[in-house]
Amino acid sequence: MFSFLKKKDRPSALSMPDAADTATSAHDATSAATPAATSWRDRLKAGLSRTRAALTTPLGELFSRNRIDEALLEDLETTLLTADCGIDATQWLLDELKSAVKKNTLESPSQLRQVLADRLTTLLAPLEQPLDVTAHKPFVIMIAGVNGAGKTTSIGKLAKYFQSQGKSVLLAAGDTFRAAAREQLKIWGERNGIAVIAQESGDPAAVVFDAISAARARNIDIVLADTAGRLPTQLHLMEEIAKVRRVIQKIDVTGPHEVLLVLDANIGQNAVQQVKAFDQSIHVTGLVLTKLDGTAKGGVLAAIARQCPKPVRFIGVGEGIDDLQPFRVDEFVEALLAGPENAAA
Amino acid sequence: MLDNLTQRFGRVVKNLRGQARLTEANVTDMLREVRMALLEADVALPVIKDFIAKVKEKSIGQEVIGSLTPGQALVGVVQRELTELMGGASVGLNLATQPPAIILMAGLQGAGKTTTTAKLGKWLKERQKKKVLAVSCDVYRPAAIEQLKTVSAQAGIDFFPSTPDQKPADIAAAAIDYAKRHFYDVLFIDTAGRLAIDTAMMNEIRALHAQVKPIETLFIVDAMLGQDAVNTAKIFAETLPLTGIILTKLDGDARGGAALSVRHVTGKPIKFAGVGEKLDGLEEFHPERMASRILGMGDILSLVEDAQRNVDQDKAQAFAKKMKSGKGFDLNDFKEQIGQMKKMGGMAGLLDKLPAQLSQAAQQAGSTVNDKSMNRLEGIINSMTPTERTKPEIIKATRKRRIATGAGVSVQEVNRLLNQFEQTQKMMKQFSKGGMQKMMRGMKGMLPGMR
Ligand SMILES: Nc1nc2c(ncn2[C@@H]2O[C@H](COP(=O)(O)OP(=O)(O)OP(=O)(O)O)[C@@H](O)[C@H]2O)c(=O)[nH]1
Ligand SMILES: Nc1nc2c(ncn2[C@@H]2O[C@H](COP(=O)(O)OP(=O)(O)O)[C@@H](O)[C@H]2O)c(=O)[nH]1
Ligand SMILES: [Mg+2]
Ligand SMILES: [Mg+2]
Numbered sequence: 001m002f003s004f005l006k007k008k009d010r011p012s013a014l015s016m017p018d019a020a021d022t023a024t025s026a027h028d029a030t031s032a033a034t035p036a037a038t039s040w041r042d043r044l045k046a047g048l049s050r051t052r053a054a055l056t057t058p059l060g061e062l063f064s065r066n067r068i069d070e071a072l073l074e075d076l077e078t079t080l081l082t083a084d085c086g087i088d089a090t091q092w093l094l095d096e097l098k099s100a101v102k103k104n105t106l107e108s109p110s111q112l113r114q115v116l117a118d119r120l121t122t123l124l125a126p127l128e129q130p131l132d133v134t135a136h137k138p139f140v141i142m143i144a145g146v147n148g149a150g151k152t153t154s155i156g157k158l159a160k161y162f163q164s165q166g167k168s169v170l171l172a173a174g175d176t177f178r179a180a181a182r183e184q185l186k187i188w189g190e191r192n193g194i195a196v197i198a199q200e201s202g203d204p205a206a207v208v209f210d211a212i213s214a215a216r217a218r219n220i221d222i223v224l225a226d227t228a229g230r231l232p233t234q235l236h237l238m239e240e241i242a243k244v245r246r247v248i249q250k251i252d253v254t255g256p257h258e259v260l261l262v263l264d265a266n267i268g269q270n271a272v273q274q275v276k277a278f279d280q281s282i283h284v285t286g287l288v289l290t291k292l293d294g295t296a297k298g299g300v301l302a303a304i305a306r307q308c309p310k311p312v313r314f315i316g317v318g319e320g321i322d323d324l325q326p327f328r329v330d331e332f333v334e335a336l337l338a339g340p341e342n343a344a345a
Numbered sequence: 346m347l348d349n350l351t352q353r354f355g356r357v358v359k360n361l362r363g364q365a366r367l368t369e370a371n372v373t374d375m376l377r378e379v380r381m382a383l384l385e386a387d388v389a390l391p392v393i394k395d396f397i398a399k400v401k402e403k404s405i406g407q408e409v410i411g412s413l414t415p416g417q418a419l420v421g422v423v424q425r426e427l428t429e430l431m432g433g434a435s436v437g438l439n440l441a442t443q444p445p446a447i448i449l450m451a452g453l454q455g456a457g458k459t460t461t462t463a464k465l466g467k468w469l470k471e472r473q474k475k476k477v478l479a480v481s482c483d484v485y486r487p488a489a490i491e492q493l494k495t496v497s498a499q500a501g502i503d504f505f506p507s508t509p510d511q512k513p514a515d516i517a518a519a520a521i522d523y524a525k526r527h528f529y530d531v532l533f534i535d536t537a538g539r540l541a542i543d544t545a546m547m548n549e550i551r552a553l554h555a556q557v558k559p560i561e562t563l564f565i566v567d568a569m570l571g572q573d574a575v576n577t578a579k580i581f582a583e584t585l586p587l588t589g590i591i592l593t594k595l596d597g598d599a600r601g602g603a604a605l606s607v608r609h610v611t612g613k614p615i616k617f618a619g620v621g622e623k624l625d626g627l628e629e630f631h632p633e634r635m636a637s638r639i640l641g642m643g644d645i646l647s648l649v650e651d652a653q654r655n656v657d658q659d660k661a662q663a664f665a666k667k668m669k670s671g672k673g674f675d676l677n678d679f680k681e682q683i684g685q686m687k688k689m690g691g692m693a694g695l696l697d698k699l700p701a702q703l704s705q706a707a708q709q710a711g712s713t714v715n716d717k718s719m720n721r722l723e724g725i726i727n728s729m730t731p732t733e734r735t736k737p738e739i740i741k742a743t744r745k746r747r748i749a750t751g752a753g754v755s756v757q758e759v760n761r762l763l764n765q766f767e768q769t770q771k772m773m774k775q776f777s778k779g780g781m782q783k784m785m786r787g788m789k790g791m792l793p794g795m796r
Contacts, residue, residue, distance in 0.1 A: 078390060081384060081390055081572070082389070082390050082572045083572070084387075084571040084572050084573070086385075087381060087384055087385060146569070146594070146597070147455070147457070147594060147622065148454070148455025148456065148457065148567065149455065150454075150455065156487075177622070178492070178622070179459075179491075179492045179493075179495035179496045179499070180488040180489075180491035180492035180494075180495050181488075181492075183487070183488035183491045183492075184486070184487045184488035184489075184491075184492070186488075187487035187488055188487060229622075231594065231596060231597040231598075232597070232598065233596060233597055233598050234596070264455065264567075264569075266453060266567070266570050266571060266573055266574075266577075267567070267569045267570060267571055267599075268387030268569065268570060268571025268572060268574075268599070268602070268603070269385060269386075269387055269571065269599075269600075270387070270569045270597065270598065270599035270600075271569075271571075273598060273599075291453075291454065291540075293540065294453075294540040294541070294542060294573070294577075295540075295541065295542055295573050295576045295577070296571065296572075296573035297573070300571065319454070319485070319486075
């Protein structure tokens with residue numbers, strides 16, 4: 001187990017956390033046996049189910065009860081709430097379930113599970129819109145988010161992802177504030193073997209401007225622009241990032257072609273406020289949900305889907321360069337609802 | 346966030362007025378509202394259940410004193426309990442050991458460990474004249490060591506170099522040795538962020554702890570965390586004998602229920618609060634302020650701070666002077682106010698920070714006041730002549746029609762603006778002795794349980 005501590009080994013250790021986990025479910029044992037084949041979905045499921053096992057009645061168990069009663073619905077409520085779905089979305093989902101129960105079309109708790117999965121899928125389906133980067137060249141992607149959300153790491157992963165699709169990529173070191181932010185992005189540039197445009201100056205808009213010019217000159221397909229983390233309460237910083245956007249528009253009236261807001265799955269209901277606030281200042285066109293390899297379930301997407309829907313382009317499932325996946329609603333819902341039993345099945 | 350506790354209670358207790366004590370019957374509905382308020386604030390559900398049970402036990406049978414409603418009485422119990430749970434007077438860092446006093450930093454990725462290391466270092470150096478050294482055992486995240494080096498320099502504390510090819514254990518051993526030989530009072534050991542379920546990484550930090558035997562093992566927590574905070578905190582507390590918690594990013598607008606979750610699960614004191622990215626953004630933790638924030642009772646203090654930060658001081662002073670000189674509050678001032686309001690995050694931002702009673706009152710005073718309507722109001726004032734703005738009383742029917750056409754609105758809207766202006770003018774007369782900030786402080790005094 002301690003071989004994971006060696007630096008080189010760490011990304012692989014992270015990409016199969018189950019191997020090192022002492023968790024007891026059959027699912028964990030399975031994935032430990034075949035670590036190479038572990039998909040993000042299994043990892044996601046494993047992560048999603050762990051908490052539930054610790055915290056509340058697992059959904060799998062709930063659905064295997066043979067009667068639909070108040071207690072069952074209450075347990076369902078608990079499960080949704082502890083997944084960070086928020087009061088509003090949870091209430092909505094429960095109302096849907098209750099009306100289905102009333103219509104008496106449901107005979108068993110397992111049918112109820114199907115209804116819940118359907119409703120969640122319906123709710124989240126509009127968020128599944130893959131990112132198309134072919135319409136412009138260079139396709140300029142601006143990355144924003146609160147402090148520590150995973151912006152820079154996601155850029156490192158995105159660069160790999162786009163390069164593997166045959167696109168050329170260039171990075172812009174637009175975080176001119178945080179200590180060693182530029183150095184951090186440069187290392188991601190090296191890992192990807194691509195150029196990072198940086199300046200000594202403290203003006204993020206100028207760096208991004210430079211990078212787009214460089215991308216044009218070098219015939220690059222995609223520009224990924226990092227920005228400093230900021231909280232929406234820091235109005236001057238929200239204005240600063242709005243300016244970055246305006247400067248991009250100045251050099252290319254069609255840009256930025258994607259404005260990605262990075263959300264940490266560990267964050268609670270404040271994520272909704274984050275979407276609203278960043279949308280107001282920079283017109284968010286897509287989301288990246290990071291750190292889904294942990295026990296946090298990212299249920300806040302349900303709240304976002306109801307209050308301020310935005311396409312979820314990617315999810316982050318680890319710290320390694322390959323730990324990025326396009327968002328898939330059915331897989332997400334399945335993983336969210338699967339208890340340990342279901343995951344093992 | 347109008348949907349908060351006090352307002353909710355208002356709804357529930359309408360027909361409970363005059364009841365002399367809190368009973369099982371009258372408390373149950375209110376406790377449901379407490380549950381909702383705590384959920385909205387991201388307090389973890391199991392923690393809420395424990396908390397509610399405790400409040401119920403303490404409140405039932407309590408007499409409702411004097412003019413209080415049962416709702417107010419219960420808010421009192423809830424807030425007292427919450428404050429107590431959050432911990433008493435803030436305790437500083439414990440450095441009482443053979444130097445160097447070692448402080449180990451632990452937490453999730455992106456929590457704020459590195460920044461907080463430098464903040465605490467600066468704090469100890471400047472306030473307690475300590476000789477401080479910092480070292481990074483984060484050999485994983487790109488440029489993490491470089492980051493600590495930079496922030497240490499900014500904090501004016503010393504930095505012990507390390508490289509990503511070293512083992513955390515070796516780095517720590519070398520740093521301790523160096524700290525001893527150079528008579529450092531305090532050594533901070535920064536570590537990589539890790540997920541609680543990453544057993545390999547949790548074993549690493551457990552071993553590191555056993556090796557360095559820190560006097561303080563601090564768990565750094567992002568105040569925005571959601572329900573999962575309990576799980577993370579539980580595993581960190583099981584892996585490491587934590588001695589304290591530091592909440593970061595409290596300068597944001599998250600209600601911060603994670604504070605309660607983590608405090609409840611670990612039982613450890615919250616020692617400091619991070620309130621900014623800069624290295625002076627560190628404060629002692631205030632339990633009652635946090636309790637009010639979680640309950641959605643309005644973070645008046647931050648409202649005052651916002652007002653100070655964003656309101657143009659010169660203009661505010663010129664305005665105050667004008668008020669004093671006896672020259673009345675006119676439409677130019679009204680427009681100015683709208684502009685200032687916008688700077689403070691707009692009406693929505695402002696209302697979010699007000700406690701229930703006030704924001705309700707504010708909404709009623711100008712039921713149409715929102716950000717869009719602020720822009721319209723500005724538009725209407727813009728289409729008035731300078732004379733009209735200084736002497737609003739001359740605006741009669743013909744002028745109203747002209748202004749309405751100019752601003753592209755109906756005459757009713759012009760009337761509404763003039764009404765709002767009059768109301769504000771009246772309010773201004775009452776508050777004319779002080780500026781905006783004094784007014785805010787005045788509001789604070791109107792609230793029970795606020796200091
Ligand atoms: N486990 C896990 N960790 C992640 C993921 N994405 C990012 N991280 C970690 O989260 C921490 C913060 O990531 P950064 O990429 O530096 O975040 P950032 O938003 O650029 O942070 P600032 O620029 O400091 O605001 C780092 O330790 C990353 O390794 C993820 O999907 N899973
Ligand atoms: N606004 C704000 N940002 C903070 C605070 N503490 C840390 N940060 C920021 O959060 C991000 C992550 O912090 P860092 O110290 O690198 O976290 P670590 O990964 O735990 O070491 C950085 O962008 C910091 O500048 C705080 O109290 N307020
Ligand atoms: Mg970054
Ligand atoms: Mg760090």
